[in-house]
Amino acid sequence: MIIVTGAAGFIGSNLVKGLNERGIHDIIAVDDLTDGDKFNNLADCAIADYLDKDEFRQRVAHGKLPAVRAVLHQGACSDTTERNGRYMLENNYRYTLELFEYCQRVMVPFLYASSAAVYGAGPDYVEDPAFERPLNVYGYSKLLFDQILRRRMDSLTAPVVGLRYFNVYGPREQHKGRMASVAFHNVNQFLAEGHVRLFGGWDGYPDGGQQRDFISVKDVVAVNLHFLERGGPSGVYNCGTGRAQPFNDVAMAVVNTLREEKGEAALPLDALVAQGYIRYIDFPDDLKGRYQSYTQADDTALRAAGFDAPMRDVQTGVAEYVRELRGR
Numbered sequence: 001m002i003i004v005t006g007a008a009g010f011i012g013s014n015l016v017k018g019l020n021e022r023g024i025h026d027i028i029a030v031d032d033l034t035d036g037d038k039f040n041n042l043a044d045c046a047i048a049d050y051l052d053k054d055e056f057r058q059r060v061a062h063g064k065l066p067a068v069r070a071v072l073h074q075g076a077c078s079d080t081t082e083r084n085g086r087y088m089l090e091n092n093y094r095y096t097l098e099l100f101e102y103c104q105r106v107m108v109p110f111l112y113a114s115s116a117a118v119y120g121a122g123p124d125y126v127e128d129p130a131f132e133r134p135l136n137v138y139g140y141s142k143l144l145f146d147q148i149l150r151r152r153m154d155s156l157t158a159p160v161v162g163l164r165y166f167n168v169y170g171p172r173e174q175h176k177g178r179m180a181s182v183a184f185h186n187v188n189q190f191l192a193e194g195h196v197r198l199f200g201g202w203d204g205y206p207d208g209g210q211q212r213d214f215i216s217v218k219d220v221v222a223v224n225l226h227f228l229e230r231g232g233p234s235g236v237y238n239c240g241t242g243r244a245q246p247f248n249d250v251a252m253a254v255v256n257t258l259r260e261e262k263g264e265a266a267l268p269l270d271a272l273v274a275q276g277y278i279r280y281i282d283f284p285d286d287l288k289g290r291y292q293s294y295t296q297a298d299d300t301a302l303r304a305a306g307f308d309a310p311m312r313d314v315q316t317g318v319a320e321y322v323r324e325l326r327g328r
Contacts, residue, residue, distance in 0.1 A: 001048065001068050002228075005030040005056070005099070006075035010173040011113065011165070011220060013041035015072055017172075018221040020046050028065075030056045030075060041172045057095065060102045070228055073099050073112040077138070079179055080117060085137045092141035097148065100160065107158045111227055114162040114236060116213070116295055118143040125213075126298040127164070127236050135290060146236050159232035163223060166240030166297050170217030170321050171328070182247060183214075183318050186254040187325055195277050196251045202283035203293040208248035210293045213240035216317035219309075226307045233305055240297025241311040251278050253318035261326060 002019060006012035007029030016027055025046040032053045033039060042050075051059070053075060059065050077091040096112055103110035116125060117139030124131040129147075134140045146162055169181035176184075186196040198208040205211070223239050248269055255277050256266040272278045312320070 001026050001028060001066050003028045003030060003065075003068055003071045005053070005071070005073045006113075007031050007047070007050075008033060008038040008041050009074060010041075010176060011168065011217060012072075012074035013045065013172045014170065014217045014221050015074065015224055016042065016045045016047065018225055022225070035175060038175050041175070057098060060098055068106065068108050070109040070111065071099055071103055072224060072228070073110065076113060078176075080136055080138045082138060088137045088141045089144070092138070093144045096145045100145070100148070103160070104157050109159045109161075109228065109231055111161045111163070111224055112145070114146055114164040115139060115142040116164050116166045116238070116240065116297065118146065118164060119295075121292060123294055124298075125238060125240075125296055127238060127301055149234075149236060153234060156234055159227075160234045161227045161232065162236040163220075163227075163239040164236065164297075165220060166213040166215050166238070166295055168215055168217050168220055169318065171324050172217070182250050183254060183321055184325075186251055187258070187322055190255055190258055190277075195279050196255060197279050197281050198247050198251055199283045200280040202288065203291075205293055207280040208251065208278065209246045211244040211246050211296070212292070212294075213242070213244055213296045214250060214314050214317070215239065215241050216312045216321065219311040219317075222309055223302070223307055226309075227305075230306060235301070235305075237302045237305060238297035238299055239302070240295075240299065241313070242297050242299035243311075243313060244294060244296035245314045248278070249314045250318055253315050254322055257319045257322040258326075
């Protein structure tokens with residue numbers, strides 16, 4: 001039995017689908033379906049059972065779970081703007097610690113979601129305490145458990161892997177609202193208004209030129225399943241492409257893929273801007289000093305751990321995502 005927490009969420013549901021594609025259906029899906037519409041993310045997946053998060057935590061505390069092969073822990077509050085530290089630490093730190101202790105007791109692998117938010121404004125994104133300076137309580141809640149793992153590395157009874165997700169985009173994120181990816185919002189904007197809007201230049205970057213490490217959720221699933229199948233080595237790893245690309249690239253991929261759908265030719269950036277398909281708005285004053293203008297995962301440790309599959313660039317991954325969105 002494999003347990004996936006946050007199973008009706010974005011990355012969790014893609015993990016369940018990825019397990020299914022490998023012929024694995026013996027899955028306990030754990031989530032909080034107060035937002036009932038998230039069921040859509042699991043509707044085409046095969047699972048053995050569903051447990052509400054609170055019931056699951058009770059079963060963990062009292063040792064009332066069936067034999068487990070591994071726990072893939074994606075359940076968390078992922079709203080980076082949430083200011084309630086008590087809520088954030090209960091959901092992101094304490095919950096993770098409980099599952100870690102359980103997996104150590106029963107000696108099964110534990111894979112959990114960390115975040116690139118632990119690095120704050122960067123500019124160095126290396127798995128080293130010297131570069132870990134979170135800007136918000138979300139980032140701190142993720143860093144806190146990473147620190148616990150580091151202290152326990154020499155006494156582990158089973159593999160533990162934390163994956164620091166960078167800017168993930170892809171199918172099954174529609175429930176996330178404003179926290180959904182830039183690609184998702186660009187698609188909806190273009191379909192509704194005929195253009196997409198990006199932030200203008202700031203912090204030394206040109207219009208639409210701020211850069212992020214955008215990673216397809218399909219590559220995130222591949223990284224998770226690599227560690228599930230290999231069983232380690234334990235540690236905290238960046239989960240990004242190692243390639244920073246500007247927001248302009250995302251917008252171009254979205255607009256040109258939607259133009260292709262109508263039989264229209266792809267256009268370069270300058271033409272898309274000149275014809276009003278991509279427009280820029282003033283950079284918001286309230287984000288200045290609190291915004292990651294550049295992220296790029298150092299993937300040295302991930303590659304050294306044996307993950308050698310290529311990852312999609314924005315042009316490939318976003319175009320694939322747009323076609324899938326339109327197909328659904």
